[in-house]
Amino acid sequence: MTEAREQILAGIRRSLKRGRLDAARETELRERVAAHRRNLVPARAAALDRPGRVDLFVAMAEEVQATVARVNSPAAVTGEVARYLAAENLPAELVLAPDPSLDEIPWGERPLLRMRRGRAEVGDTVSLTPCLAAIAETGTLMLISGAETPTTLNFLPDTHIVLVYADQVVATYEDGWDRLRTAAGLPRAINFITGPSRTGDIEQRIELGAHGPRRLHIILVDDRQKASDGEGK
């Protein structure tokens, strides 16, 4: 394997008609990488103020068949979850990410909602997770893996509910990278999710729910209120 590695690198240098880059050039390139320099960023979302960004996020997410419910406060989340499950004729049970940010939701007010916290298992039908950011330009959710946010919750259940606070809505993917870098290192997985799972593999007809969730429901909390310790996350 080391032989293959050396041969491939030597082959590249031979084709490029040069030897290994000199140390100064390598340092320069490493600095370029470390600078996180942005390329051209489309104005669509970047030019908007915060309310405009949130509206664009909602419009773009709905365009790709996500459903969005806007609620005023964290206290209203449980009611929306119960309403959504009933409206979709789904059982009143869900698996929640074991993330402390979800502790701020008054789940106790809805004793009929059966809840479990952890990773998704076979048979789980509905999951609810937080997100790291929501990206306005394409209505995209940005979720990361971690001990408190298992990735299986995003893909195994038929229905995925994502909680988004208005202050998590950023303009672009680049803003998402910046939010990520303020946290500790890169997580194992970063999932950008734009609408529910779909396929066009049979006669190019779009069908939802190919392998991932058939439904993606976004609960957008306009005002964080007392849930302020999650600010800037």
Added chain:
Amino acid sequence: MLATSRTFEANARAGLANDTLQRALALMRTGFPQRRRLAVERLPEFEALRDIAKSIKDHTLEHLDFYLELFEEKVLASGGQVHWARSPEEACAAVLAICRSVDARIVTKGKSMIAEEVGLNEHLEKNGITTVETDLGEYIIQLRHEPPSHLIAPAIHLMKEQVAETFRAEHRALDSGRSLAEARHLCDEARAVLRPRFLAADVGITGANFLVAGTGSSIIVTNEGNGDLTQTLPRVQVVMTSLEKLVPTLEDAATLLRLLARSATGQEFSSYTTVSTGPRRPGDLDGPEQYHVVLLDNGRSALLGGEFQDMLRCIRCAACMNHCPVYAAVGGHAYGWVYSGPMGAVLTPSLIGIAAARHLPNASTFCGQCESVCPVKIPLPKMMRHWREREFAAKLNPPVYRAGLLLWAWVARRPALYHALVELASRALGWLGRDRGRFRLLPLANGWTAVRDMPAPEGRSFHSLWAERRNGDTVR
């Protein structure tokens, strides 16, 4: 897989005569180009992003050795492993060794063109490991033992009735009374059959759309979510990829991602874009325990610095084939190997040799659509011309063709003679065709006149009109 590119002409004729294929291709001709156009119109910066994407890829290729070493360094730092493979054999051996090290019996696969290129499934199956394709289109063609016919829609050559037939034949538990009449039924059936496979797999193999040197990450883009289940659930994650997928930073990846989905399916963004970096972290409740990247060269490093380097910018969006009149007429299987359409016409000769693939660079009208929609501005027609030159230099064309071309070249290098002959020929043809205005048959051109009439020349040649006009301009 065994290439049948040598018989492109026969393959193409078979494709043209295949009514089901023609119905399927008709759906594609209208679908993809229209959706791409609408998506491009919605993003005013699209053209500027193409130029930036091209320069990102060019920069990376010019420093590929550096970025590969940086990528490897970062993968190792995040707890993953990198396996360098010069050839398909080495790539297959590396994957088999990984599978054997964990006694893998079932492997799930997200769509990977590199796996197709190296014939990974055959190799693993030969060694007693069951491979399950999980992308719906790829799953269908695996059941049918067919190669993919399109970069992003591998079963685009099939109609839903054929898929239903395949499922009825292969899914033993399928109730014969259940309807498979609609695409919806077929998706549900595949979902139900594949879900237990995802859960049973020991190793999950996907490709990569991009590799990020600065973070040691691999990025996959899917709509179905199959790639994510493939790489999240098994104990071991393997990324099958090739050298040229590298970009320096996450910011660079964001720029390319803005072009990829719009160019491919006309979507603003695909449903799932996933950045993977290393295996599961301490405390994680899910995710693979091992993360491996198999980096394939297979002749790519030799393309650097030469007339085919630009091909290494390709991000496999399939816009070139979606807009190609030749692809739309004959379908992807005619090209006879893994890659089809204009990008296949350029890449295939680089990978399996011009002798085996000499027809492919000729399967073009040079209409230029492919280059005009390419998100990274690859000059595909120009490179097809390079291959035609090499084909001629290697004396691969038939003797009659070569003799004709040499004769034409001899005349074309003598302008006075050339103009005189053209003038003579056009007058003669004009006189002969003066009644009907067209010819049904022409000697030496029956291949051409078999499917269309040749209009009879009218009046004078372009050369003489141009000469007169230019002289007139000078006088004035």
